[in-house]
Amino acid sequence: MTLKWEQVVVDAADPAALGRWWADALGWVVVHESAEECEIRPEPDRLPGLLFAVVEDGKLVKNRLHLDFRPDDQDAEVARLLARGALPADVGQTGGEPWVVLEDPEGNEFCVLAQHHD
Structure with missing residues (x-):
């Protein structure tokens, strides 16, 4: 297999706040945080992770x-x-x-x- 599952990307208005919320909820760690994105993982070197990326549009539907x-x-x-x-x-x-x-x-x-x- 040539593909490796890296992460799931989640659109967010405030990636840092949402990423920290999920890190706390899951007991994961923040491995990268900036104004544009926040990445969390189960452990620093363990995949897959969740990447919260800033978007301008709000969530409208399920x-x-x-x-x-x-x-x-x-x-x-x-x-x-x-x-x-x-x-x-x-x-x-x-x-x-x-x-x-x-x-x-x-x-x-x-x-x-x-x-x-x-």
Whole structure:
């Protein structure tokens, strides 16, 4: 294979603030920060990462791409993220889904999945 997954790029009004929010939420580290972009990774030399890049346009509709996270304890993780500034998001859920949809401080949706039951 000749391709290596480097990062996911996320448009942001304030890349540094949003990048730091996600670094805190995920327990990752900031590896680069400027006025134009902020890159975070699980560890300084570990990929893939997330790159937050400045854009002038605001978010208007539901993201076509979103991140899913599988915690050990869904309720605890949702409560932790809400306490850090995430907000509940309505993307047309019908109720009873095994995931919770949240949005980050700039409105990007992400899902906190139910824990695995092996």
